[in-house]
Amino acid sequence: MTAVLPPTLVVGCGLIGTSVALGLRSHGIDVHLVDADPEHVRVAVARGAGVADPVSDPALVVVAVPPRATAEAVRAALRDWPDAVVTDVASIKGRILAAVKGDPGAERYVGGHPMAGSERSGPQAASGQLFEGRPWVLTPTNGSADASVRLVEEVAVMLGGVPITMDADAHDDAVALVSHVPQVVSSLTAARLLNAPTSHLALAGQGLRDVTRIAGSDPSLWQDILGGNATAVRDVLGAVRADLDVVLEALDAGRDLSAVLKSGREGAELLPGKHGGARPELVTVFVQVSDAPGELSRLFARVGGSGVNIEDLRIDHELGRPVGLVEIAVLAARAEHLVDVLTQDGWTAYR
Amino acid sequence: MTAVLPPTLVVGCGLIGTSVALGLRSHGIDVHLVDADPEHVRVAVARGAGVADPVSDPALVVVAVPPRATAEAVRAALRDWPDAVVTDVASIKGRILAAVKGDPGAERYVGGHPMAGSERSGPQAASGQLFEGRPWVLTPTNGSADASVRLVEEVAVMLGGVPITMDADAHDDAVALVSHVPQVVSSLTAARLLNAPTSHLALAGQGLRDVTRIAGSDPSLWQDILGGNATAVRDVLGAVRADLDVVLEALDAGRDLSAVLKSGREGAELLPGKHGGARPELVTVFVQVSDAPGELSRLFARVGGSGVNIEDLRIDHELGRPVGLVEIAVLAARAEHLVDVLTQDGWTAYR
Numbered sequence: 001m002t003a004v005l006p007p008t009l010v011v012g013c014g015l016i017g018t019s020v021a022l023g024l025r026s027h028g029i030d031v032h033l034v035d036a037d038p039e040h041v042r043v044a045v046a047r048g049a050g051v052a053d054p055v056s057d058p059a060l061v062v063v064a065v066p067p068r069a070t071a072e073a074v075r076a077a078l079r080d081w082p083d084a085v086v087t088d089v090a091s092i093k094g095r096i097l098a099a100v101k102g103d104p105g106a107e108r109y110v111g112g113h114p115m116a117g118s119e120r121s122g123p124q125a126a127s128g129q130l131f132e133g134r135p136w137v138l139t140p141t142n143g144s145a146d147a148s149v150r151l152v153e154e155v156a157v158m159l160g161g162v163p164i165t166m167d168a169d170a171h172d173d174a175v176a177l178v179s180h181v182p183q184v185v186s187s188l189t190a191a192r193l194l195n196a197p198t199s200h201l202a203l204a205g206q207g208l209r210d211v212t213r214i215a216g217s218d219p220s221l222w223q224d225i226l227g228g229n230a231t232a233v234r235d236v237l238g239a240v241r242a243d244l245d246v247v248l249e250a251l252d253a254g255r256d257l258s259a260v261l262k263s264g265r266e267g268a269e270l271l272p273g274k275h276g277g278a279r280p281e282l283v284t285v286f287v288q289v290s291d292a293p294g295e296l297s298r299l300f301a302r303v304g305g306s307g308v309n310i311e312d313l314r315i316d317h318e319l320g321r322p323v324g325l326v327e328i329a330v331l332a333a334r335a336e337h338l339v340d341v342l343t344q345d346g347w348t349a350y351r
Numbered sequence: 352m353t354a355v356l357p358p359t360l361v362v363g364c365g366l367i368g369t370s371v372a373l374g375l376r377s378h379g380i381d382v383h384l385v386d387a388d389p390e391h392v393r394v395a396v397a398r399g400a401g402v403a404d405p406v407s408d409p410a411l412v413v414v415a416v417p418p419r420a421t422a423e424a425v426r427a428a429l430r431d432w433p434d435a436v437v438t439d440v441a442s443i444k445g446r447i448l449a450a451v452k453g454d455p456g457a458e459r460y461v462g463g464h465p466m467a468g469s470e471r472s473g474p475q476a477a478s479g480q481l482f483e484g485r486p487w488v489l490t491p492t493n494g495s496a497d498a499s500v501r502l503v504e505e506v507a508v509m510l511g512g513v514p515i516t517m518d519a520d521a522h523d524d525a526v527a528l529v530s531h532v533p534q535v536v537s538s539l540t541a542a543r544l545l546n547a548p549t550s551h552l553a554l555a556g557q558g559l560r561d562v563t564r565i566a567g568s569d570p571s572l573w574q575d576i577l578g579g580n581a582t583a584v585r586d587v588l589g590a591v592r593a594d595l596d597v598v599l600e601a602l603d604a605g606r607d608l609s610a611v612l613k614s615g616r617e618g619a620e621l622l623p624g625k626h627g628g629a630r631p632e633l634v635t636v637f638v639q640v641s642d643a644p645g646e647l648s649r650l651f652a653r654v655g656g657s658g659v660n661i662e663d664l665r666i667d668h669e670l671g672r673p674v675g676l677v678e679i680a681v682l683a684a685r686a687e688h689l690v691d692v693l694t695q696d697g698w699t700a701y702r
Contacts, residue, residue, distance in 0.1 A: 115554060115556060118635075125702070127637070127701040127702070128701075129637070129639070129699060129701050132639060132676065132699075133676065134556075135553065135554055137554070164550075164553065164554070166550065170548075170550070170551070171554075173551065174547075174548075174550070174551035174554050175554060177543060177544070177547055177551055178544075178551060178552065178554050178555040178556070178559045179554070179556065179558060179559065181540065181543065182540055182558055182559045182562040182563075183558065184595075184598055184611075185536050185539070185540050185562060186558075186562055186615065186619075187611055187612050187614070187615025187616070188536070188591050188594050188595055188598070188611065188615065189532065189533055189536045189591065189615075189618075190614075190615040190616070190617075190618035190619040191594060191611060191614035191615045191617075191618050192528060192532065192587055192590060192591060192618065193528070193529075193618035193619070193621050193622070194614055194617055194618045194621070196525075196528055196621070197521075197525075199515075199517065199521070199525070200521070200524065200525035200528055200529060201529065201621055201622060201623060202486065202515065202623060203466060203486055203488065203515070203522075203525050203526060203529050203530070204529040204622050204623065205466060205485075205529070205530065207530060207533055207534065207537075207564070207565040208529045208530065208533045208622065209622060210561040210562070210564050210565065211533040211536060211537055211561070211562050211565065212533070212615075212618070212619045212622065213558070213561050213619070214558040214561065214562065215612075215615035215616055215618065215619040216616055216619045216620070217612075217616070219609040219612035219613045219615075219616060220609060222609070222612050223607055223608060223609040223612060226602065226608060227602075227605065227607075227608075230602040230603075230605065233602060234599060234602045234603065236543055237595065237598065237599060237602070238599065239543060240539050240540065240543060240595070241592070241595055241596075241599065243539050243542060244535075244539055244588065244591070244592055244595070245592075247535055247539070247588065248585060248588060248589065248592065251577065251578075251581040251584060251585045251588070252581075252585065254578065254581065256574055256578075257574060257577060257578075258570040258571060258573070258574040260535075260538055260539065260542060261538050261566075261568075261570035261573050261574060262570045263538070263541075263542035263545055264537065264538025264539065264540075264541040264542045264563075264566035264570075265538070265541070265566055265567055265568070265570060266542075266545055267540075267541035267542045267543065267544035267545045267563070267566065268537075268541040268544070268563045268564070268566040268567045269567070270544050270545070270547070270552055271544070271552060271555050271559070271560060271563065272552060272553060272555065284469075286478070286480070288480070288483060292660070294655040294656075295655070296651050296654070296655060296661050296664075297651040297652045297653075297654060297655020297656065298655065299651070300647050300648040300650070300651035300652070301648045301651070301652050302648075303647070303648060304645040304646070304647060304648020304649065305645075305648065309643070310647050310666070312666050313647075313664065313665075313666055314664075314665065315661070315663050315664055325483065325484065348480060348483075350478040350479075350480055351476070351478070
């Protein structure tokens, strides 16, 4: 199948809509942009994401407005453009599908959710490469037209996404588990830090930073997402609360609570490893580096020269001293070699 | 003040005890090792952490047994070695101090908590550099002998730690907040992944990975830590549960829950930045790299040559393709320059 026919209409020029538009433009597709906020359109146009001129007959409409407004925008697009395929990018799918189902033209709608984002928002933060290698969930139904499904899938692939077809409700259950509930839990943990003495926060380490990183996300967007997936989120959060009650009772009664901790460890081990494959046995090599331009360059030049591949890495934030600790995860069988190479080169490296 | 007088006795040759011993040995200090498990002593001795011979008159005893056994081991050490300063490394302090208080020789005990660890345990995982740049909390009381406090502080500094003096109960409140509760929350979230369909887990992104990373820790150690700090942990977890109930009720009633999300964002912003200082404005630059030895070396050589310092970095795990996305956090004012440099050099880089 050849490329999407121009013109394409992108409705909503936030982070995701503008990123879609930039990606389509990089494939030479004629993109038209609309947004309730003219400033968003202006920025998106200035960034080369498309034109603000009206369009007479789009082949594709991509709805990229906030989740709470998505269903109505999809329905309007189906009405306004009777020949267009319509997709959206909202992170909830069941409610939108339910609202659209039964509408004239519903067979031209194929729900989508590119699982990419940024801690920043708006067209300024957009990038045509945002979707590279990310899952892009598609939620067609039995009633969807084959040509519509193929077109939306082609767009996902064109923008670098990995299309995954799922039932809309299964999608919502999945993101409740892997995205929405972790978001709530992160926020709940970070909220405890308010009003804590500075001397207590000074003891924070990487574990707390990791758990609370996503708590920095946009509250109003997340209100919208959580409200739109309330049933699925509630189910998972209710189970979290039941386990939390077990922990609280065990603490009160001085009973063992390691069953929950064991379940947590087993659950964490189920997460797919790098590139979605099975998780190989990795070992972390720690290397001290000074906080100056060029130090990491020198380190990775040496690591690269050793022939040992870096599977993952992290810079740890140290307290009160201008030195960084780099944690390099490598295949277990290669760790000793790497430590030897770096130590001989004068680095402080250890497993 | 000059160095710790030899010999020093380390009681317990796990990760922390053996790491302390290795660090002391690197300063030429005569270290004697004991452990209930002779295999631990054998490994620690083989790694050069000290000798297994009995000691007649230690100047310092470092108790590094599991938290639940620490109080009794400290009391035994104070009895057995009437001239020795005694410290410990347990991650809970109030209960130990309460058990020791009133004992003959209690003025020679100075509680300690080096805030370092590893996802691995045992003497095999030990390193004399484990404490480099990490907070090392000391919990002396009004009754502590000045010379004892100075000696333990000197050991912390000698091993690279950053000594922080706190009241034992304040320490326990602080670690409940910044370490123990995040651990429970991470485990509760990860436990939800058990029995989830593989297709749901395939949608997991970096957010879930971050929230659940510490859930991979040793359940029996954490049972011990949480049980030993039950009151403080319960207080913070109880507040988490109260907020969770607010979220659940809001989901049920279709009400706004962004207040909790806002509190979470404000709390996350309170965490001290790199090197314990204020958090500068950082921007993330994304760079695509192929998954081969030398690629990161080539990238960081270029970044180093650009004169832009890397404030933080992360390799994102992409789904189903052999390419990595490196996220490089740099000062906001430097991001555009870095993107330009990398793009000119043929990298796919964007903000």
